[in-house]
Amino acid sequence: MEIPPDSPAIRSQGRQTLGDEGETRLGEDYSEVSTHAQGWRSMRLxxxxxxxxxxxxxxxxxxxxxxxxxxxxxxxxxxxxxxxxxxxxxxxxxxxxxxxxxxxxxxxxxxxxxxxxxxxxxxxxxxxxxxxxxxxxxxxxxxxxxxxxxxxxxxxxxxxxxxxxxxxxxxxxxxxxxxxxxxxxxxxxAGTAELDTKPGLSPSQLKKALQSAQFGLQEKVTVETMARSAGLTKFHFSRQFKQSMGMSPSRYLMKQRAELAKNLLLEPSLSIADVARKAGFSDQSHLTLNFRMHFGITPKKFRSSLHRH
Missing domain, CATH: 2.60.120.810 (Jelly Rolls)
Incomplete structure (x- = not known):
């Protein structure tokens, strides 16, 4: 909806109106608490x-x-x-x-x-x-x-x-x-039109496939599910997905399940068996095997390392 800058909803509140000196300031000196003093190199909270x-x-x-x-x-x-x-x-x-x-x-x-x-x-x-x-x-x-x-x-x-x-x-x-x-x-x-000329899935097909994987990990999404979301047969989808992502869709799903399990392990109320089930693995042993393959550590040791912090 179009709201002009002189709308009453904007004019009210005195010094907080558009153009006044009461503008909100963001940054370390104005927040209640921040991570700036800790020197985090990846992000600022x-x-x-x-x-x-x-x-x-x-x-x-x-x-x-x-x-x-x-x-x-x-x-x-x-x-x-x-x-x-x-x-x-x-x-x-x-x-x-x-x-x-x-x-x-x-x-x-x-x-x-x-x-x-x-x-x-x-x-x-x-x-x-x-x-x-x-x-x-x-x-x-x-x-x-x-x-x-x-x-x-x-x-x-x-x-x-x-x-x-x-x-x-x-x-x-x-x-x-x-x-x-x-x-x-x-x-x-897509930031550039040239994406459409590259081999593999189109940007829209790839986005639909990745979304179906993201939302279906806990429901044991399959390669067939991803292929249907992209409107392709499993064979053609698998070939074009690998051209786009550099890995097979089955390997991609395992990687995403391992990432999901990594996040779930941060929740102390969940047992490792619960994590395996919620991440779509068949059992705890299946989780341990794939987790070690992707991160070089077992789920149990990963969780223990968090407790030391």
């Missing part, structure tokens, strides 16, 4: 509690994700010349690519986690995912995604626990890396 939120044509220096932690009624979100009115609920998130500019205005209290990803970490996270290496993330107004919310709240817990803030950079990097892959897979768009 910042937690904010504000009486009102007002960013006017804010330029994002890094790829950033805002995870809203409290309801925000009548939030106004502007990208270029388009305004959108959003009813934000806890767990909604927005995406802000590096170099993009957005205006956000909320006349009421706002609490959120800001995750800033450094370029080198993004490159490292997608290094083994050739299909998404050429995708880019567009600006995205607040929406709900249970996976993003879950990872965001785990990162928030690390940030708010002072003892973990110092020792848990590796733990945070592990789940944040999976978050980047998820964001690129679910919301990435």
């Amino acid at each position: 910042e937690y904010y509690q504000l009486e009102r939120l007002h960013l006017s044509a804010h330029r994002w220096e890094h790829l950033s994700v805002l995870l809203y932690l409290e309801p925000v009624d009548s939030l106004l979100f502007q990208v270029r010349d388009r305004w959108e009115a959003c009813e934000v609920r806890p767990g909604h998130f927005s995406i802000h690519p590096q170099g993009s500019t957005t205006t956000i205005h909320a006349p009421s209290r706002a609490a959120f986690l800001l995750i800033r990803f450094l370029p080198t970490f993004i490159a490292q996270a997608i290094h083994n995912h050739s299909a998404i290496a050429h995708l880019r993330l567009p600006t995205r107004s607040p929406k709900v995604d249970p996976y993003v919310e879950g990872v965001g709240r785990q990162l928030l817990g690390t940030l708010l626990d002072e003892s973990k803030r110092v020792t848990s950079a590796k733990y945070a990097e592990s789940i944040a890396s999976s978050l980047i892959v998820h964001l690129m897979t679910q919301y990435g768009v």
Whole structure:
């Protein structure tokens, strides 16, 4: 919907109006707590509690994700010349690519986690995912995604626990890396038209196949399921998938299940047998075999290493 800059919803709130000096400032000196002092090299986490939120044509220096932690009624979100009115609920998130500019205005209290990803970490996270290496993330107004919310709240817990803030950079990097892959897979768009000329699946076919794998891991998704989502036979899909991804779809599924198991192992209430079942493995032995193949360590030893932090 089109909302002019002189809308009453924007004019109200005194010093928080567009163009006034009451603009919200982001950064280490303005957040309630952040990881800046710990020197994390992969990302920055910042937690904010504000009486009102007002960013006017804010330029994002890094790829950033805002995870809203409290309801925000009548939030106004502007990208270029388009305004959108959003009813934000806890767990909604927005995406802000590096170099993009957005205006956000909320006349009421706002609490959120800001995750800033450094370029080198993004490159490292997608290094083994050739299909998404050429995708880019567009600006995205607040929406709900249970996976993003879950990872965001785990990162928030690390940030708010002072003892973990110092020792848990590796733990945070592990789940944040999976978050980047998820964001690129679910919301990435082709950055160049030349993608369509490359051998293998088309960008739309590949995206559908990866989405079916992402959402079906716990339901034991198969190569046949992925092939149907791309509109191909299993034979043709497998051949074209390998051209696109550099690995067979069955190997890709095992890798994704291992990554899912790695994240599930961070949850202490789950037994390793529970993790195996939830990640789609036939049993605990099957999980252990594949986990060691992908990460060089058994699930039990991986979990023990986390407890030392």
